[in-house]
């Protein structure tokens with residue numbers, strides 16, 4: 001078994017004492033889904049955390065990849081997300097059960113609210129978010145979910161939940177790379193023991209040729225992707241890079257054998273804040289006029305079920 005849960009560098013401990021592997025494998029419809037890359041990550045590279053979402057449309061394929069990898073379910077930290085069109089007490093539970101069914105499991109390691117937005121027809125948005133959160137608290141209580149959290153929540157969205165909740169969100173997953181580093185939000189989360197998790201750590205592949213990052217990579221004889229992931233780990237931000245290529249999945253996991261200097265870290269901490277991959281203003285339309293989950297998902301090499 002990988003040493004993910006025994007080596008303190010490789011996991012963070014949440015406020016309910018659950019160990020969350022600090023490096024996970026991203027999956028999504030954006031850029032395609034590769035069965036072989038997921039199997040390889042689990043079997044050959046020691047990944048024990050997979051991030052997905054109902055919205056990405058690949059939960060069924062992930063179940064197949066877990067089975068093919070031979071890694072026992074209980075070793076894998078499996079995280080998925082509830083899409084806002086499913087918010088509401090009964091509908092969230094249905095969405096949770098649907099995700100479990102597609103993922104071939106009867107419990108989830110982590111269930112996140114995907115965005116703070118709700119369908120625009122909803123009159124009392126605050127109440128809908130609070131009712132939805134309450135459902136997650138019940139799922140936690142029933143031990144169907146080991147960790148509950150949110151994604152893309154700013155301070156005021158977190159306040160909405162915390163006004164009424166009995167369990168403070170354990171995780172907030174947001175965009176995080178040197179060109180989009182929400183320092184105030186991170187500090188706010190840290191003060192409340194909400195673990196910050198970053199998505200698009202490689203800026204969706206768009207920042208790998210930046211000379212400043214390349215320069216740091218050259219000094220350490222590492223790749224720009226490894227430098228970006230290492231920066232997350234040294235800031236204790238949970239990091240979920242995605243790749244559909246086996247050699248990059250491997251490269252992205254080889255980040256525990258070098259250390260960025262304080263000067264490297266400070267440089268990466270203070271870059272121009274000029275790149276947003278996920279534009280929050282584009283989300284409402286996606287909630288109100290939903291395309292099918294996994295719309296245009298490019299499936300690469302998923303074998304037919306026997």
Ligand SMILES: NC(=O)c1ccc[n+]([C@@H]2O[C@H](COP(=O)([O-])OP(=O)(O)OC[C@H]3O[C@@H](n4cnc5c(N)ncnc54)[C@H](OP(=O)(O)O)[C@@H]3O)[C@@H](O)[C@H]2O)c1
Nearest residue numbers: 026027151199200201202203204205225241242243244248
């Ligand atoms: N909560 C949310 O709202 C939200 C939003 C966006 C993403 N996410 C999560 O975050 C994960 C990661 O985000 P992301 O996929 O947008 O971006 P990312 O991990 O920052 O970058 C992925 C891109 O970088 C390329 N890449 C990966 N490793 C590489 C390497 N070592 N060298 C060169 N290129 C490399 C990939 O191409 P190849 O596939 O060709 O290697 C892909 O195009 C997603 O999979 C998802 O799980 C969550």
